[in-house]
Amino acid sequence: MSRFIRPYGDTMNDGKVQLSFTLPVENNAHGEACAKAYAETLKIHDVAVVHAETLSEEYTFFVVYGTASEQLDPSTIKATEVESDVMDKAEIEAFIEKNFNRTLTFIGASTGTDAHTVGIDAIMNMKGYSGHYGLERYKHINAINLGSQVDNEALLEAAIEHQADVILISQTVTQKDVHIQNLTAFIELLEAENKRDDFIVIIGGARISHHLAKELGYDAGFGPKKFAFHVASFAVQALLEKEKNV
Amino acid sequence: MSRFIRPYGDTMNDGKVQLSFTLPVENNAHGEACAKAYAETLKIHDVAVVHAETLSEEYTFFVVYGTASEQLDPSTIKATEVESDVMDKAEIEAFIEKNFNRTLTFIGASTGTDAHTVGIDAIMNMKGYSGHYGLERYKHINAINLGSQVDNEALLEAAIEHQADVILISQTVTQKDVHIQNLTAFIELLEAENKRDDFIVIIGGARISHHLAKELGYDAGFGPKKFAFHVASFAVQALLEKEKNV
Amino acid sequence: MKLILDYNIVEACRKDAEIIASQIQTMIDQHSTVAVERTILRMLGIDGVNEFDIPYVNVVVDHIKSTADIRKGVAYYLAKVIEKENLTPQAIAEAISKKTINLADYDSPEKPNIELLTPHLETTEAQIRAQKATRKQWQKETQFPEKYVIVATGNIYEDIEQAISAAKKGADIIAVIRTTGQSLLDYVPHGATTEGFGGTYATQENFRLMRKALDEVSKTENRYIKLVNYASGLCMPEIAAMGAIERLDMMLNDSLYGIIFRDINMKRTFVDQYFSRVISAYAEITINTGEDNYLTTSDAFDHAHTVIASQFINEQFAKKASMPETLMGLGHAYEIDPNLENSFSYEIAQAQLSRQLFPNAPLKYMPPTKHMTGDIFQGTMQNTLFNIASVITQQNIHLLGMLTEAIHTPFMSDRAIALNNANYMYKAFKDFAATIDIKEGSLIDQRAKTVLNEAKQLLDTIREEGLFKTLEKGTFAGVSRKETQGKGLDGVFKKANVYQNPVIDRMLASLKEGTS
Amino acid sequence: MKLILDYNIVEACRKDAEIIASQIQTMIDQHSTVAVERTILRMLGIDGVNEFDIPYVNVVVDHIKSTADIRKGVAYYLAKVIEKENLTPQAIAEAISKKTINLADYDSPEKPNIELLTPHLETTEAQIRAQKATRKQWQKETQFPEKYVIVATGNIYEDIEQAISAAKKGADIIAVIRTTGQSLLDYVPHGATTEGFGGTYATQENFRLMRKALDEVSKTENRYIKLVNYASGLCMPEIAAMGAIERLDMMLNDSLYGIIFRDINMKRTFVDQYFSRVISAYAEITINTGEDNYLTTSDAFDHAHTVIASQFINEQFAKKASMPETLMGLGHAYEIDPNLENSFSYEIAQAQLSRQLFPNAPLKYMPPTKHMTGDIFQGTMQNTLFNIASVITQQNIHLLGMLTEAIHTPFMSDRAIALNNANYMYKAFKDFAATIDIKEGSLIDQRAKTVLNEAKQLLDTIREEGLFKTLEKGTFAGVSRKETQGKGLDGVFKKANVYQNPVIDRMLASLKEGTS
């Protein structure tokens, strides 16, 4: 069903939005007028600059409320979502038992200079996160967590050495798109070594989405509020699919 | 000098903005995708939906960061500002002494059903506001504050009766533009009675700008952080101007 | 955490306040108002509007005012008509509207047979009792403190959407803010409405619609959600009656607010208030008083004692109306200037003082409003401090502060943020008050004592001069009002000898017997 | 507001920690590292990079490692060369780079005349003393608590813009966060840099540029603005020396952080840390330890005692380096889970415990990070509670929490909001702590006692097993590290008999005499 929506303040489709931004202008009437004009370039009208704060002589922070008249038909919006069924731990274990004649190896790391391990640990370690056990606790899964600051080269080497089925990469630092550079380099490395088809490769992190993963050439991407069972559900199904196609 | 600016996060012209809004969508991947798409209609790219909160089954609140690539040349932006010189209390008193042979009468009210008096009191009453005395304390000014909930008709009547030079109107409640309706009605009343040129008419309130005042046909408008001396500075100069033109 | 107070001073305050209220009560007992009379008509079952959209209760009262003798009261006339014509009150009202009956014709020296009204009153009373029973069934689920939010879209249907969202986010109480200006109307609008400014019309149909929606969400949330409106302005007792009938749970009800902020005549509203409090007591509706508003115009530090003094007076006014302390939602507010050094400590002194002075009252604690600005982040911090103060001084009716207070009436999301804020503070500070003592002689201790002493002095003065004089002097909120001015004075009249208000008599009797 | 503690337990903790630190100190005294040697070279005035952008200090040390005997130390070789060639240290380094000198040629059985290095060291020491004098002139203006914010744009010039804005909004301390990965570089990059990720390279030129900008803003603001960087990673003591020379005022400096979170070899970093703390003590630079980081991976409630135990150990490590308590910025953090009931009370117990255990230390208190989410409004509330906790437990170095912690390194506006938040809480809660007592037996009291007892037990265990074993067991932050693994181990060597570190000797002597 197609319908058009706008933001909602207190009346359907009133279009109310809040913005805040800093402009390199002085905090005076002219600066406020610039803030208003800038909000208007973003298709906001009836702009109220409700707060202007001096950050230094040449920078002012503004809080703005206004009305956005653009509309959106939600039925035209597709979320790029991981498409496999979500199973729980027991179901995944049964699935492996049924479909594979072996233990599956998942190898993971936080790569590059990224020292954040909490995310990858959440997925891989025994304890898990938020009450969801990590892969280490799954029957028929051999989970190898290389920790953090692992070079792309070292990760690939280890994956080959352990005959991994699935590679898991965590990236947390995203400033200046350092994660994109790092993730792109890994895919290029895989391709250069002619190994892209040897593994299911999954990425994750606070700013990682499935959409981004697909764009970069990965099999899947998982962001916040995703746990081991989400990741394993996808991985085992994707593996089966892959092995069928061989 | 013309230069182009964008919002500033941590690097000149990086275009970083923060938005928040509610959409009538469910809080799930599709809802987030809608939020992202909506932000994109507002010319924001690299949208990160950093927070999604369920308000009820069909409404979700989003906090979004992204990059606005529109740019603005501040030199093209003109702030509608009250153009008179700003004088202090003593200067205003001297100005009246020099230019008028009489005490000037200012009559003010919070009109319609508006019961907010703090704003008009801030301008008119002895005590003033934020350390700036109100008009009542000015030599050569007769300040008559009719208080709140004053009908447009009653205000005009009183202004005529007291031979007011200046009419001051305060409007605080702005929901559904009730202040615009009320202020438009007063100008229409003045014109219907052929009295528009008998007074300098000034409006004020938290959401009143000089820009709005001019649009509605008033002589000036004053918002937050404007005090009696601002208002009186404008009024006495405008009065002099008016009397010269007669 | 307790303040060590001199309870002799507290007792003296109560005594002063009792004398002050008694002085006014003498005046109240001698007068009635058009609003009181319309309320009696509503209790008799008269409802609806005529072809000119004028409520029948107004039609009847206006008719008596213009053609008969209002000083005798509506009960007098209706009893007479019923005796003669055997018509229902509604039919009488309709007949008056159609000008087929003239009440002046029923004026006669005989005493009216007021008992004839009893069956009609009983019908309404039964309805109110049923509502009380329904509320009681839920009440066990009610938790303290109660998180109170407002909806104010101007449109009852949007209000409902907003209220449901708020309830689902944890709100316990929903107040439908009234459109600006309704309090100055000398009638209650009729039907569902969608066009208010800064609030929604209080109409019986709107009450019903919202109560229905809240009953539904109460069921899904398995938690009773209370509904609030305003028994204030020129229709104060009528709205109290409507609320009793439609099961509102709380009513803003404070003459002093109307006098000071709405320029309503003091005699009018004191008389109206007395009746509305009797009704609310009968219907077990909690009232909210408006002392918090003083601090929106006067400085919260300098005028802290005016709030305390006014709470004492409001308490006595409520007692005169046979209201139990458990229904007295006395008001105060976190309006302390955030630029003041030690603002939090001063506020704790004040909030804890109110708490200890009125231990059985479900205190209503208002959030920062006056010092809120367009800086929504700063506003969030102000609301956080307020929430902390509310938890650690154990306030009951906790009005949530909106980060956009200085900008607009709340958006749905503003309310959600406010609820998150309060929920977080409840959790984080749960037992904090129990882990600390206030040192004697400390800033908080001394501040509380100073405020109490100042309140005592003020009450002494008011007792001596009388409340009318105090209001003229502008003691509360710096606003001066005269006994002989203000809106609605022409609706006040001295009762004739034959005057009777069977509603009040029955309710008071029932309250005294404890059978209500 | 004070906790009533058993100071016998406190003393026992200190004694345990002293033993633990002494065990490590034995190892430290027998070893040096490539970073230590490079630091000596820097103190001798060697600066700059060669045509391959390799710092001359690295050129020299690498040369010795590959062609001569690093176990004798750089001082040995330089003294020998100077004796023979009468070259400046810088000239020697350049000659080595050009391969016109081979230090192996200067190896000989005679004792080196280390005194020949003295004039060069004196030049650098004079520079450091001048910087101390400059700082002292300002210091009187310094106020406590100090509001500490980070800049982390990756570009030193943008960092400066951000720092100036922060200083103008009231920040007292500016930390330039270091680019991700620098700590793993075994050299210090050179020159002004504009390309970091999540932070900016620590280079001497960047230090200089920022110090200059802050000196200017200190003048306009009439308040000394302190500068912070990281003496951590594989170049720990070099950066400490650079900081001393360029008048940094504070340095993050904690081996345990590097071991646990950067997988740096423990022997390497303990040796490096000792030297860097001596330098910082000499230069009167406050160090910041990293206990707060433990709670980013371990739960703040369950592992509270690990923070306390580590603070005791860090205190003793600093004492071994002759550092006065007034320079020991021991770390802890408000990482308590906001979903925990009574989170605020538990946190107060913890923060006040640190405060009382280390009364003379300028404690470094870190804001919520782990439990921050994309909900910037909720984040504002979390930061508000943190700020309140900081004020009422009188923390000194108060790192401001950013509402966008979970999203990006701070924008200029994020920092301004953080400063407003802290300023507001300082004012509102100024004397709050003085007005309350913590009840004995209350939640806060009991919690503090429990944590102290647990810390004592942990210290007992560590004393018995040794710190190496403790680190292997993963006691801190749940991360396990082995003595024989980790980055930088190949840069550690046993000192030869002839080994001398004249920098450390001179500095310790001066610190002991109190003439530094």
Ligand code: B12
């Ligand atoms: C803890 C933490 C640290 C700890 C890390 C300890 C450790 N052993 O991991 C310490 C203190 C060491 C640290 C250091 C630094 N940090 Co840090 N840190 C954080 C913090 C507070 C929490 C991160 C976290 O643990 N989240 C909890 C986990 C469970 O969430 P998650 O990672 O998103 O994981 C979930 C999903 O994303 C997914 N997932 C994650 N990985 C993977 C992988 C796969 C394969 C899959 C399928 C799923 C998956 O599953 C998880 C469970 O749902 C964040 C701020 C914040 N509140 O987010 C900053 C933050 C991430 N840090 C940041 C920075 C800049 C740094 C430093 C670089 C700063 C510096 N210059 O010194 C340093 C150095 C570290 C480095 N080089 O990487 C920035 C990153 C900014 C940006 N967007 O680029 C942040 C956002 C803080 C900030 N605002 O500045 N940090």
Ligand code: B12
């Ligand atoms: C105090 C207050 C009240 C008090 C008023 C007491 C009184 N005697 O004035 C009380 C409690 C009575 C009250 C009631 C209501 N209020 Co009120 N109230 C406020 C509050 C908290 C502060 C307003 C204030 O005093 N500001 C301080 C003054 C000094 O600022 P100011 O008015 O902007 O004035 C300055 C300038 O604008 C200028 N100025 C103002 N007037 C004039 C006139 C002239 C001629 C000139 C030159 C300059 C000038 O000079 C002043 C000094 O710089 C605001 C929220 C907020 N924090 O802003 C809500 C607010 C204004 N109230 C609001 C509402 C809706 C109401 C009610 C209608 C709610 C209801 N339905 O019951 C009621 C009824 C009142 C009515 N019908 O008007 C809304 C308005 C929403 C909107 N934008 O439409 C607000 C924004 C709160 C909210 N978020 O919902 N309120």
Ligand SMILES: Cc1ncc(COP(=O)(O)O)c(C=O)c1O
């Ligand atoms: C006690 C009380 N009554 C009434 C009102 C407002 O309603 P009105 O002016 O519409 O009666 C308020 C508003 O805050 C109030 O506090």
Ligand SMILES: Cc1ncc(COP(=O)(O)O)c(C=O)c1O
């Ligand atoms: C004590 C300490 N040292 C160092 C660092 C980080 O710097 P790096 O990993 O770049 O050495 C931190 C980061 O929080 C820290 O707390």
